[in-house]
Amino acid sequence: xxxxxxxxxxxxxxxxxxxxxxxxxxxxxxxxxxxxxxxxxxxxxxxxxxxxxxxxxxxxxxxxxxxxxxxxxxxxxxxxxxxxxxxxxxxxxxxxxxxxxxxxxxxxxxxxxxxxxxxxxxxxxxxxxxxxxxxxxxxxxxxxxxxxxxxxxxxxxxxxxxxxxxxxxxxxxxxxxxxxxxxxxxxxxxxxxxxxxxxxxxxxxxxxxxxxxxxxxxxxxxxxxxxxxxxxxxxxxxxxxxxxxxxxxxxxxxxxxxxxxxxx
Numbered sequence: 001x002x003x004x005x006x007x008x009x010x011x012x013x014x015x016x017x018x019x020x021x022x023x024x025x026x027x028x029x030x031x032x033x034x035x036x037x038x039x040x041x042x043x044x045x046x047x048x049x050x051x052x053x054x055x056x057x058x059x060x061x062x063x064x065x066x067x068x069x070x071x072x073x074x075x076x077x078x079x080x081x082x083x084x085x086x087x088x089x090x091x092x093x094x095x096x097x098x099x100x101x102x103x104x105x106x107x108x109x110x111x112x113x114x115x116x117x118x119x120x121x122x123x124x125x126x127x128x129x130x131x132x133x134x135x136x137x138x139x140x141x142x143x144x145x146x147x148x149x150x151x152x153x154x155x156x157x158x159x160x161x162x163x164x165x166x167x168x169x170x171x172x173x174x175x176x177x178x179x180x181x182x183x184x185x186x187x188x189x190x191x192x193x194x195x196x197x198x199x200x201x202x203x204x205x206x207x208x209x210x211x212x213x214x215x216x217x218x219x220x221x222x223x224x225x226x227x228x229x230x231x232x233x234x235x236x237x238x239x240x241x242x243x244x245x246x247x248x249x250x251x252x253x254x255x256x257x258x259x260x261x262x263x264x
Contacts, residue, residue: 001150001227001261002207005197007190008156008163010067010213010234012139012170015158017054018132020063022121023076026114030106034084045117047125048132059083067235069095071214072157072184077110078102091239092216115159122165130169136233140170142258149262151201153180155193155210160185190217194226209261211252215243222249229261 009015021042028037037043041053054060066079069092078099082089089095099107122129143152152175156163160183167173167181179200182193190212198205205225212218213234222228229250232241241251252260 001209003201003203004150005153005155005194005208005210007212008154008158011211011231012135013133013166014136015133016064016067016235017051019076020054020060021049022114022118023080026110026117027077027080030110030113046120048121048128051131064235068214068240073114074107074111077107133166135170136254138254140172143172143175146262147175152176153197155182155190157184159183189220191220191224194221194224215240218244218249219247
């Protein structure tokens with residue numbers, strides 16, 4: 001392996017609490033008659049609430065269970081629409097069918113507002129915002145230790161500005177220089193991200209490894225000949241781990257993913 005590309009949310013950053021609050025505020029701004037508008041502290045804004053207030057919210061667990069089924073900010077609207085309607089989305093087929101029943105314009109509106117709400121939260125209190133998106137334990141240490149062994153890159157659907165702010169907070173910004181953080185503006189698919197990285201850095205796909213928390217992303221990238229690994233410490237459960245194993249992807253564990261990727 002000469003090149004290691006990683007997704008950001010769910011791989012480096014534990015950003016689920018922040019995504020939940022931003023999505024909740026976005027949903028309630030667009031749907032003031034929602035039954036979820038009673039979550040006072042979480043909706044007070046614009047600054048971020050305390051992490052414990054999020055984890056104690058009964059809707060948060062339902063949100064986490066559906067997170068692996070979506071890919072973009074607009075997918076949080078799908079989750080809240082399902083929760084609002086009391087519709088259970090147990091698997092990808094059910095999720096995709098429900099999403100296709102929703103108004104595409106409404107999803108696009110949610111997507112755009114989501115990023116404005118996120119920016120307002122970050123600007124209001126950067127420290128409180130960072131506390132909702134800490135790095136997974138040990139991940140920064142491994143990346144720092146292995147930075148001289150492989151070229152590191154990020155392939156994410158998150159916006160580059162948010163990634164840059166968080167990398168600085170984690171003390172990792174120097175490991176991912178310009179051109180090695182590919183965000184949603186670079187392309188809609190992780191496959192296109194890996195293709196671009198391969199071209200620009202002259203690295204064969206067989207010498208690349210990609211780590212993501214979405215099995216669907218791994219499946220598309222694996223077709224290039226890239227070794228793929230599912231971040232088992234993210235928002236996934238046994239459902240996603242079984243799917244990854246079925247497609248012969250690595251299922252990585254937080255306690256020894258360094259050995260799984262690099263050997264030894």
